[in-house]
Amino acid sequence: MDRLRHSRLRLALTPLAFASMVFSAAAQDGATTTTPPAADEASTLDAVIVTVERREQDLQKYAGTAQAISGDDARALGINNELRNIQTVVPGLSMSNQEGNLEIFIRGVGSANNTELGDPGAAPHINGAYIARPRGLGGMFYDVERVEINKGPQGTLRGRNALAGSLNIVTKRPDLEHFGGYAQVEAGNRDHRAGEFALNLPLGGWAALRFAGYSVEKDSSFRNAGDPRLDPAGIQDEKGGRVSFLYQPDDKLSVFAMADMGKEGGTGYPGANIWSAACGSADPDTCPDSPGLAPEDLDLRNVVYRGAQGTLDSTNWGAMANVSYDFGPIVAEYNTSYRDVDYRQTNAASEGILWPGRDVSPRGPGNPDGFDYDNFSTQYWETLSQSTTHELRLSSSGDGRFQWTGGAFHFNEDQQVGYLSLSDKGTWFSGTEFTMPRVNGRSTALFADGTFELNDRTRLKAGVRRTREAKSRYGIGGNWALGLPGQGGDFATRLGTEGFRPAFMKRPNFDVTGLTSQADMARFLLQGILQHGQRDTIAEQIGGVANGGDFGCVDRPDIGGDTIDCPYQPWVQVNAIPSQQFGESRFQFNDWRAGVEFDLSDDHMLYGTVSTGHKSGGFNDTFDVNVIPETFSPESIKAYEIGSKMSHRWFGRPGTFNVSAFYYDYTDQVFQDLTVISLNNDGEPAGYSLVNRNIGRSAIYGIEAESVTRFGGGFMLHVNALALDSEIKEGTVGDARSQNYAAGGVTSLIDLTGNELPLASRFTGNVRLQQMTELSFGSLDWQLLASYRSAYYLTQYNNRDVAYVDQAGEFVRGESAAEAGFPDRQRGEVTLNAGIGLTSLDGRWRYELYGSNLLDNDVSQKAIVGSRLNIRFLNDARAYGLRVRYQF
Template structure:
C-alpha cells in the first residue's frame, strides 16, 4: 500500500477525532464578562485565503489565522515564533533572510539568485524580500497562513503557501487607541501604541508605533570581552494608514510603514570543533561562543507605501493595488571560533584575526495589480486580473580572510540586478446546485531576471628574500568597510594584468587601521614598484616566521588576481491551475476536494569559468501539484459549539532545487582554482499526510483549540554532491550521492499543537489564561540525513602509490557512490556522520508558552504576563553544513518572560 493510500485511509478514518484546531480572529467578545458557570463562546474564524473574507468553516482548504490579541497573549512577537502555533510551518532566520517552509516545501536560497517558496504579504500585498519582518509584528488584526500552492489566487512564488500579516485598519467614526509598555528577560524593554482618528464621517487615520530593545542569550566566552555577542536587537517601527469611504461603493486606503533595526547580528553557533569524534549538540553549551575579530553589526531600514482603491459597480468590483517597497540592509557577521569544549578554548584562538563576512542588499520593488471580482453576496464567486512586479537591486557580499597567503577573500558585487514578473489570472467558484459548487482557476506567468557585476576571489601572494614564501596580508582590521556600490566603475581587470588588478582594489574598500593590503600593492597600482612594497611586521609573518624583505623593498615575487565579470539572465513562463468542488452535506458540514499547482521561479547561477569557457548556468522553476480532500464540520451540542475539520493531501514536488559544488579546476602548480556553489534542479519528491483540527467550548469559560498533522516528505530520486567531505585543497569536489529515499529537511512527521484558554471573573474584572503547547517529532536538518561521509584517503608517500591514487581519483570524477555500501577501494574512507562532526538531526521536542492577563470592568487598562519556552528547550531551526563551512546552527529563543501594562482609550 502506498504512503498516500495509507494517509488517505488514516485521514478518512479519523474525521470524527477531536484533534487539531485553528485559533484565530474571532467575533468580538461580549462586553459582559462570562461567569465561571458558562462555556467559552466560539466566535467565527475569519480568513482571507481566497482574497475575500470567509469564515474558516466556509473555506475549502487548510489555513490558520491567529489574532493579534492571541499572538500577544502567548508572547509571539517575531515571525520565527509562529511555528510554535502552526503545525507544518518551519521558519528560520539565517543572517537576516527569513526562510519559510510549509509542509516541507521551501527553499534556503533567498538571495538575488533565488526567491522564497512561501509568498509573504503585508495586508495582502506581496513582499519580495522577507527581511525585517520582525518590525511588522505590531498593532495586528491577525496573521494568516494558507497551506498548499496559491498560484491562481495569491500569485508569485506561492508554491508552498502564503503568510499574510494583516494590521489593524482605521475605523470610521471612532476615536480610540492604546499605549503599552513591556519589560522582560534578556534586558527587554519595549513599547507599542496606536490611535484611531476619525476625520468627519467618511475618513479615518490610524497611527501606530512600536519599539523594543532586546539583549541576547548568547555569551562571549572568548578573551576579547570588548565584543558584544550576537543577538542584541533594537527595533523601531511606525505605520500610518488612511481610509476614505464616502459611500458603500467606493473605498480607498493608503498605508505607509517604516522599520529600523540595529543590533549585533543574528545568532549562530559553529559546533564542528565540539563534535568531531562523536557527540550531539545537547552535550555542548551552544550559546557560549568564542568571538573574535570585528563586532557583529546589523543596519536594516525598510519602508513601504501601499495604495488600495476599489469601486463596486454592482455586478462587479474593480480594485487597483499599488505598492513600493524599499530594503536597505547591511550586515557584518560576528566571527566565532565555535563553542567551548575540553581541549578547545581561549588559548587555541587567534583573537587578532578579522576574517569575516559582509552583506549588502538594496532593493526597490513595485507591485501593481488590477483586479475585477464578483460583488459580495453573488452566487457565483469569481475574480480575474493582471499582476505586475518589478524589482531593482544592488547586492554585495564579501568574505574577508585576514592574514591570508594567496587568498584574501571572495567578493560578489552587483550594482544592477533586475527582476520583473507579469501574470494574468482567473478564478471562479460556480454553484451547480444549492449544495454543489465547482471551482476552477488559471494563471499565466512570465518571469525575467538579469544581473551584471563582478565576482570572484581576492588573491595576493608575496615572496620574501630569496623567493621564500610568504608574507601574509592583513585585511579587515578595525575600521574596514567594503565599498560595494557607488564605485566609479565595475569593469573587471584583464586577467594577468597585475596593475589593473591592483587598481581595482583601490576602489573596493576603505582599509582598516592595521590593514597592509593597499600598502603592499600601492606601487603596483601606480607602476612605481612592479612587485609591490614589502611590509615586514610581526603580524604579517606566517606562523612559521623567518621572512625577510628583499633589499630593494619589493617582494621577490608578486601574484595578484581580482574578481571577474559576472553576467546572468533568465526568462521563462509557466501556467498554474486549480480545479475542485465544494459540497454542503448540510449547512454545517462541508466536503471538498481540490487539485492545484504552483511554481517558484527559476533563475541563474554565478558565472563560472571552466577550461576557459564562461557561463552562468540556469535552473528551471520548481513545481508542485497538490491533491487534497477534506471536510469542515460544525456541531452544536447543548453546551455550545464544536468545529471538527480534517484534510488529506498529497504533493508531487518536481525539479526541486538544491545547492551543489562545481569545481573550477586547477590553477598554476596544480592548486585548486576554487569552487562555485550552484543551484541545480536535483530531486523529485513526494509529500503526503493528513491534518485534523478542532475548536470547541468547555465549561468554566474555557476554550480548547487542537491541531494535529502527519507529514511524510521525502525525495523519490536525485543525485547531489556531498559537500560535507569536499577536499578544498586540490580542486576536487566530493562524491555525488543518491538522495532518493531521504527525508526532506526541516519536516517533522508528527506535529501537534494545543491552545487552551480561559476567561473568568476575578477581583471585580476579567482575567484570562493561555497555554500554548507544541510538539514536533524529530527532523533532519539537511538532505544528507546523516549518511556516512565518503572521502579520499591521504595521498600515498611512495611514487607508485601516488600514481595509482591519481589514476583512481581521475576515474571517480563525477561518480555517484552509495555511502551505505562497502568501500570499493583502499583509496576511500568512510566516516560516520556524527564521528566526523556532521551531526544533523534535531530530536523531537515540546515547547510550552504561558500567558495571563487581567483587566478591570470596562477594560480601561490591562496587565499581562507571559513565559515563552517554559522548559527552556534548545531547538535547532536551521543548519549550514560542509567540510569548509563546518557545522553552523541557528537556534530558537531560550526561555523568556515578560510583563506588559496596557492602557486603552
C-alpha cells in the same frame, strides 16, 4: 453604510477560534467597553475571517487548509516582535532567520536561497501585498489584526512564489467611528524593554487615520566565550512606525493606504558554527583538536567571538494602497505597493563554540600557544532592494450562482547587493567578493478564478494563471587572491582590521574584462576598499604594484615578526580578482486549480481540490566571461487535497472539527550542487562553487486535523496536529561536506534518493487551553500552549556517511556524518508558552505576564553545511516578562 461598517468592525475580532471576544478582556480601541458574554451563556463561536482567496470569508467556508492567529493571542503568548515563534502555534510551519532573511517552510517546502538570485518558496505578504525580500519582516509585527498562514500551493490567486503556501500579516485598519488607541510598556528578562502605541482618529464618519509605532531593546540569548571586548550577536535594537488611512464615503467606494518604516540595529543575527566541536575524525589532518561531541551535549549559545564586532544597520520602509469600487454587477479593485530595503551587516566573527576543556585563553607573550583573538576574518553584507507591485482585479458582485474574479499582476524588483568575505592574515587567499550593481526581476501574470453553484449543496471551483518571469544581473564575483606568504607559511597580510569598510556600490568600476596585468588587478582590489582598517597592510603591500611599481614588504609582530622574507621572492603576485558576472533567464508557466465543495449539512462541508504552484527559476554564477551562466527552471508542485470542515455542538457546547489529507508531487526541485570553476596546469579540477540545479523530485503526503471546542466555566480547547511523510524520489549532487583539499577540493557524489526533506518533521502538533473568569473588579484570562515537533533533518544529507574521493573519483576513505563534523538531525522537542492577563472593570487597563519557550530548549531551525562549516541558527531562548497596556 451601516452594514459595511458592521462588517469592518466584525473583522476586528480575534480570528483564532472565537479568541479575543472571550479571552482578551481588553475593549476595542475607543469603543464603548462591553463585558464579554459569560462562557456558559455563549452559544456560538465567532467566525474566523481569512483572505486566502483574495476576499474576506469564513475559514469554515474555505475549501483548503489555513490558520489565522490574532495579534492579541500572539502577544499574550510572548510572540510579539518574534514573528518566527508563530511556528509553535501552526503545525507544519518552520521559520528561521539567516542574516535578517526570514525563511518560511510549510510542510517541508520552502527555500533557503537568500542571494539576489533566490526567491522565497512560501510567499510573504503584508495586507495582501507581496514582499520580495523578507528582511525585517518581524519588525512589521505590531498593531496587528492577525497573521494568516495558507498551506499548500496558492499559484492561481496568491501567485508569485506561493509554492508552499503564503504568510500574510494583516494590520489593524482605521476605525471610522471611534476615537481611541492604546499605550503599552513591557519589560522582561535579558534586559528586555519595549513600548508600543496606536492612535485612531475618525475624520467625520467617512474617513479615519491610524498611527502606530513600537520600540524594543533586548540582550542576546548568545554568550561571548571569547574576546571580552566584544558583544555577542543577537542584541536587538528595533523601532518602527506606521500610518494608515481609510476612506469610505458610501457602500461603493473604499480607499485604504498605508506607509510604514522599520529600523533594525544591534549586533546582527546570530549563528553558531559547531563543526570544530562536533568533528571527531580519525584522520589527524581533518580535526586534530576536536572532541567529536554531539550537538545535544553542547551549549550552542556559548560562542568564541573574536576580531570584528558584529553590527546591523537595516532600514525597511514601504507604502501601499487599495482602491475598490462597486459598479453593481462588477467590483473593480486596484492594489499597488512599494517596498525599499537597505540592509547592511558585519557578521560577528567567531571560532565556533566553546566545548568542555577547550582552552580559549588569549595568546600573549607568556602564552604563545593561546587563542588568537586578533583575527578579523569575517563577512560583510549589503542588500538594497526596491520593489513594486500592481494588481488590477475585477470580480462579480452580489450572491449569484457564479462568483468569479479575474485580473492582472505585475511585479518589478531592482537590487544592488554586496557580499565580502575577508580572510585576515591570509597567506595565499584574502577573500571573496560578490558585488552586483544591477539586478532586476520581473513577473507579469493574468489570472481568473470562479466558483459555480450547481445546486444548493454543490459548488465547482476552477482557476488558472499564466505567468511570465525574467531576471537579469550584472556585476562581479569571485576571489581576492594574494600570494604574499612569509617563511614557513607565516601570515603576511592584514586585511579588515578596526575601521575597515568595503566599497561595494561605491566602486568606480565593475568592468573586469581585460584586467590581467599585476597593476590592473592590484588597482581593482584596492578600489574595493572604501576605508582601510587601522592595522591593514594591503595598501602598503600592493599599492606600489597598482602604480606600476614593486610589492612593498611589511614585517610586523602581529603578522609573524622576524619571519617575513624581505624583499619578497619574485613569484609573489596578485593571483586573482573577481570575475565578470552576468546572466539572464526567462520563463513562462501556467498554474491552475480545480475543486468541488459539497455541503452535507449547513454546518458540514466536504471538499476536494487539485492545485499547482511554482517558485521562480533563475541562473547561477559564472567564473569565465566566455561561459553562459547555467540556468535553473522554476520548481513546481501539484497538490491533491480532500477534506472535511464541520461545526458542531457537543454536549451543548459549540466547536469545530476539520480534517484534510493531501499529496504533493514536487518536481523540478532545486538542490545545491557543486561545479568545477577552475583547472590546474594538468587540466584537473582546482576550484569548485555551489550552483542551483533542477535535479530533484519529491513526494509529500500527510493528514492534518484541527479541533476547537468551548467548554463550561469559560474554557476553550484548541488541538491541531499534522502527520507528514516526505521522501526524495531522485536527486544526485556533489556532497559539499566531502571536499578533499589534498586532491584540489574534489567532492564525492551522493544519491539523496530515499532521504527526507529538510525541516519536515513526521509529526507536529499543539494543544492550547484558554479560560476567562469574570471577577468583581474585572476579568482574568489565561492560556497555555504546549507544542511538540518530532525530530527532523536540517539538510538534504540526512546524516548519511561522508565519502572522500581523489581526482579520478576513486574512493579514498569514508566516515560517519558525526565523525566528519556534520550531524544534522534535530531531536524532537516540546515547547511551552503561557500567558495570564488581568483587565480592569472599565476595560481600560490590562496587565499581562507572558512566557515563551519556558523549558528553554535550544532548537536548531536551520543549518548551513559545507567544508568545515556546520552553522546552526537557533530558536529564541526562554523569554518572559510583564506588559501593561492602557486603552482609551
